[in-house]
Amino acid sequence: MTDDPAPPSPSFEARLRAARDRQGLDPAGATDAAANDATAGLSPWGIGARVGVEMVSALVVALAIGWGLDWWLGTRPIFLAIFVLLGGAAGVLNVWRLFAPRDGGPGGMG
Amino acid sequence: MASGSNIDALGQFTLHRSLGALGASVNFTNANTMMLVAGALILGTLYVGMRPKAMVPGRLQALAELSYEGVLGMCTDTIGHEGRKFFPFIFTLFGFVLLGNLLGVFPLFFTYTSHIAVTLALALFVVLLTTYVGLRMHGLHFFSYFVPQGVPKALLPLLVPIEVLSYISRLISLSVRLFANMMAGHVMLEVFGSFVVMLGGAGLLGLFPAGLSFAVNVALIGFEVLVAVLQAYVFAVLTCIYLHDAVHLH
Numbered sequence: 001m002t003d004d005p006a007p008p009s010p011s012f013e014a015r016l017r018a019a020r021d022r023q024g025l026d027p028a029g030a031t032d033a034a035a036n037d038a039t040a041g042l043s044p045w046g047i048g049a050r051v052g053v054e055m056v057s058a059l060v061v062a063l064a065i066g067w068g069l070d071w072w073l074g075t076r077p078i079f080l081a082i083f084v085l086l087g088g089a090a091g092v093l094n095v096w097r098l099f100a101p102r103d104g105g106p107g108g109m110g
Numbered sequence: 111m112a113s114g115s116n117i118d119a120l121g122q123f124t125l126h127r128s129l130g131a132l133g134a135s136v137n138f139t140n141a142n143t144m145m146l147v148a149g150a151l152i153l154g155t156l157y158v159g160m161r162p163k164a165m166v167p168g169r170l171q172a173l174a175e176l177s178y179e180g181v182l183g184m185c186t187d188t189i190g191h192e193g194r195k196f197f198p199f200i201f202t203l204f205g206f207v208l209l210g211n212l213l214g215v216f217p218l219f220f221t222y223t224s225h226i227a228v229t230l231a232l233a234l235f236v237v238l239l240t241t242y243v244g245l246r247m248h249g250l251h252f253f254s255y256f257v258p259q260g261v262p263k264a265l266l267p268l269l270v271p272i273e274v275l276s277y278i279s280r281l282i283s284l285s286v287r288l289f290a291n292m293m294a295g296h297v298m299l300e301v302f303g304s305f306v307v308m309l310g311g312a313g314l315l316g317l318f319p320a321g322l323s324f325a326v327n328v329a330l331i332g333f334e335v336l337v338a339v340l341q342a343y344v345f346a347v348l349t350c351i352y353l354h355d356a357v358h359l360h
Contacts, residue, residue: 011179046340050287057282062275066216086268090275094283097276 013089062087148209209340244356
């Protein structure tokens with residue numbers, strides 16, 4: 001791939017979408033909702049498993065960091081307690097990211 | 111394999127040395143063999159599939175083109191036009207995970223994605239790469255990713271650690287999701303397979319439940335194929351989303 005004279009032609013999907021838009025076949029915004037996030041196409045069980053993994057993983061990381069800091073500094077329960085709380089909050093944040101509208105929604109903070 | 115009357119559901123995940131004496135000297139396991147098989151299959155499919163260069167593609171060429179266009183579409187839709195740069199990486203990752211999951215559905219084949227060591231290594235690579243991409247593109251400004259906008263300054267000492275934890279937890283969630291899905295599916299297959307053998311050997315009364323377990327296993331195999339493709343897709347899409355965050359910093 002040293003020289004690439006022609007600009008890459010848009011994919012078939014893109015051209016089809018443009019054609020459908022010209023004809024007014026798709027209501028505006030219908031495509032945005034479909035390609036929203038990684039939960040699209042998952043069953044309720046799949047979504048539940050994803051939410052569980054997101055929450056638990058944040059807690060696991062926080063526990064590991066808190067325990068490690070305590071072990072290093074010899075302040076047994078302090079950092080563990082702090083990081084468990086932070087980890088729970090981070091887990092909720094992960095779940096929020098999962099379901100929040102991506103890209104400039106008014107409530108989006110990430 | 112069911113040995114005697116108890117079900118050994120986890121024995122299928124044991125690693126063995128393979129490739130004889132040469133393999134033993136470098137600790138080359140059955141997981142490594144399957145990785146090589148997966149890589150060879152991907153390269154072979156793409157090479158053989160694209161050789162005809164036909165205007166109207168045949169089956170293999172259609173497969174190669176569909177996977178190429180699908181992953182390219184995923185990259186450009188999720189990351190933006192910078193996504194083309196990451197296409198080789200995403201395609202390799204997707205192909206490796208997909209083949210690992212799919213090959214595991216076949217009997218006697220080892221599922222290397224059912225080991226946390228493999229998925230954690232992949233996730234570690236993804237997280238390190240996204241961090242590197244963010245630092246490379248934005249310099250130290252990358253760390254503003256951990257500072258949410260529009261919140262009072264007084265809350266920042268609380269919110270920044272939460273953001274950092276959320277960022278690091280990607281490592282665990284990405285790897286555990288794939289590993290748990292593959293492992294749970296294979297344990298279920300093993301358990302119901304053992305039911306078939308044990309109940310089938312228990313005389314006339316056991317034949318009906320054995321048939322039922324067999325039917326469940328047939329359905330589970332189909333479900334496993336679905337999970338295999340879905341989890342590979344999810345892994346690739348999440349990598350794209352993380353790269354998007356690193357490239358656009360929000």
